[in-house]
Amino acid sequence: MSLHRLASGVLLPGFHGTEAPDWLLKRVADGLGGVVLFGRNVVDDAQVTALNAQLRGARADVVIGIDEEGGDVTRLDAGRGSEVPGNHALGAAGDLRLTREVAASMAARLAACGVSLNLAPSADLVLTLEDPVIGVRSFGSDPREAGAHVAAFVEGMQAVGVAACAKHFPGHGASTVDSHAALPVLPRTAAELAGVELVPFRAAVQAGVRSVMTGHLVVPEWGPEPATLNPEAIRVLREDLGFTGAVITDGLDMKAVGGDLAQGSVRALAAGVDALCLGGEPLDDDGLRRLVDAIVAAVESGELPPERLEEAARRTAALGTPPAAVEGHDPDLGLKAARAALGVRGELRLSGPPVVVDLAVEPSIAVGDVPWGLGPYLEELIPGTTVVPPTSAAGIADRAAGRPVVVVTREAHRHAWAREVVTTLANIGLDLVHVETGVPGPDLGATARVDTHGGSRVCLRAAAERIAAATE
Structure with a gap:
C-alpha cells in the first residue's frame, strides 16, 4: 500500500x-x-x-x-x-x-x-x-x-x-x-x-x-x-x-x-x-x-x-466493518430509564398550574445547540401552565402572583446568576420547585428539588410527568 x-x-x-x-x-x-x-x-x-x-x-x-x-x-x-x-x-x-x-x-x-x-x-x-x-x-x-x-x-x-x-x-x-x-x-x-x-x-x-x-x-x-x-x-x-x-x-x-x-x-x-x-x-x-x-x-x-x-x-x-442491521431499537426504553433516574427531595406538591422559568445557559461545545427546557413539557401536561422568560427574581415573583413556580437550571452551582435567582425566589417564600438538569449541586432552599441528571428530551419529559402527578 x-x-x-x-x-x-x-x-x-x-x-x-x-x-x-x-x-x-x-x-x-x-x-x-x-x-x-x-x-x-x-x-x-x-x-x-x-x-x-x-x-x-x-x-x-x-x-x-x-x-x-x-x-x-x-x-x-x-x-x-x-x-x-x-x-x-x-x-x-x-x-x-x-x-x-x-x-x-x-x-x-x-x-x-x-x-x-x-x-x-x-x-x-x-x-x-x-x-x-x-x-x-x-x-x-x-x-x-x-x-x-x-x-x-x-x-x-x-x-x-x-x-x-x-x-x-x-x-x-x-x-x-x-x-x-x-x-x-x-x-x-x-x-x-x-x-x-x-x-x-x-x-x-x-x-x-x-x-x-x-x-x-x-x-x-x-x-x-x-x-x-x-x-x-x-x-x-x-x-x-x-x-x-x-x-x-x-x-x-x-x-x-x-x-x-x-x-x-x-x-x-x-x-x-x-x-x-x-x-x-x-x-x-x-x-x-x-x-x-x-x-x-x-x-x-x-x-x-x-x-x-x-x-x-x-x-x-x-x-x-459495516454493522449488520438488527432488530432491537426500542424508542420507548429511554423514557423508562429517565423515570428511573429521577431524584426528588422535599415535598413535591403544587397547588395549581405553575409559572415555569427555564434558566438557559450557554451549552458546552460538545453539547451544541440542542433544544433544552422544561416549559413546553409542563404546558402540555398541566393546562394553564405559564412559561415566562428569565428575569430577576422579583420580576418572576410578580408574574407568579401567588402561583407555584418551577425554576429549571443546568448546573446552577457553576452559574452565579442562576444560583442567585433560585436562592432569592426561595428566600421570598414562594411555593418553589427547583429542577436541576445537570450534575446535582447544593440545595438552594426550594420547597422541592427534582434532579433529572440530564437535559435530554426524555429526562425533561420524565420530570414533567412527576410534577404533573403532584399538581392539584
Whole structure:
C-alpha cells in the first residue's frame, strides 16, 4: 500500500452537508480512513442512512463514526433532544442491565443507519463540580460503580456490532478547563490516576472496547505534552491497561492541542495514536491533501517510522466493518430509564398550574445547540401552565402572583446568576420547585428539588410527568 494511501487511512474528518460531496467520495474511494458525523450532517435517520449508503458505495469498509453519547450529547436527535438519558442518569438509576439495554438499543439504531463506530461512552468521572465539559456525560463519581456502567455500555453497544469508544483517556473529570478552549493540566499524580480515573478505562478494556479516545490533558508526571501527543500516556494505555484496539484522538483542531494541525497529526501518530479525529472545523479537499502530504513527508524524513503508520492504518481500518442491521431499537426504553433516574427531595406538591422559568445557559461545545427546557413539557401536561422568560427574581415573583413556580437550571452551582435567582425566589417564600438538569449541586432552599441528571428530551419529559402527578 502506498504511503499516501496509508496516510489517508488514519484520517477521520468531518464535513459540511447532509449529502457526501463528490470530493469526499473520491477521497473515500482512494483510501480515506473514514468520517465523523455531526449534527450539521443530520436531518433524520432516513437521511443519515442514505448519506452513509453514499459513503459505503464509494468503499464498503469506510469508518463511519458519530458522537451519539445519548443524553445531552446527541447527533441523531440534535434537532429535538435525545430519546435516551445520558450516562449520569443511567448511573443514578443504578441498573447495569438497563444501561446495557439502552446501549444496545442505541447501537441497533446506529447500525440501521450504517454507523460503524460510536464515540461513546465517556469514561470520565465527576471529580469536581466545577468541571465545565463532562458533567452529566459521566456515569458518576465512584470509580468502580462508574466502571461497571462503562463496561455494561460497551457490552451493549458492541453486542450489536457497533464499535464503542471509551473517552477521554486518562479522564477529564478533575479538570476545571474545557479542552475545546484551552489546555487542562490535571492536578493529579500518576498514582492517583491509576487508583481513580483509570479504573473505568480498565473496565472498558476488560469489556473488550474496540477503541479508546485520548483527551487533550496534561499529566505533569507524564511530561508537558497532552495525552494525545504523549508517548507515555499511550504506553500506560497499552502496557498498564492492556489495550490492543485503536487509539483515536479527540478533535485535533481543538485549542488544547494548538499549533499547526499537520504537525499535531504527525506528533500524535509518532506518540502511538492510530486514528486522527478532525471533525470540529471541517476540512476541504485541499486541507486533507496537506495533511496527507505532511504525514508522508514525516515518514520520508524519518520523523515517523513507516511501520508505525502501517500499524495505525490497520487499526483504524478495523473500525470500518459495516454493522449488520438488527432488530432491537426500542424508542420507548429511554423514557423508562429517565423515570428511573429521577431524584426528588422535599415535598413535591403544587397547588395549581405553575409559572415555569427555564434558566438557559450557554451549552458546552460538545453539547451544541440542542433544544433544552422544561416549559413546553409542563404546558402540555398541566393546562394553564405559564412559561415566562428569565428575569430577576422579583420580576418572576410578580408574574407568579401567588402561583407555584418551577425554576429549571443546568448546573446552577457553576452559574452565579442562576444560583442567585433560585436562592432569592426561595428566600421570598414562594411555593418553589427547583429542577436541576445537570450534575446535582447544593440545595438552594426550594420547597422541592427534582434532579433529572440530564437535559435530554426524555429526562425533561420524565420530570414533567412527576410534577404533573403532584399538581392539584
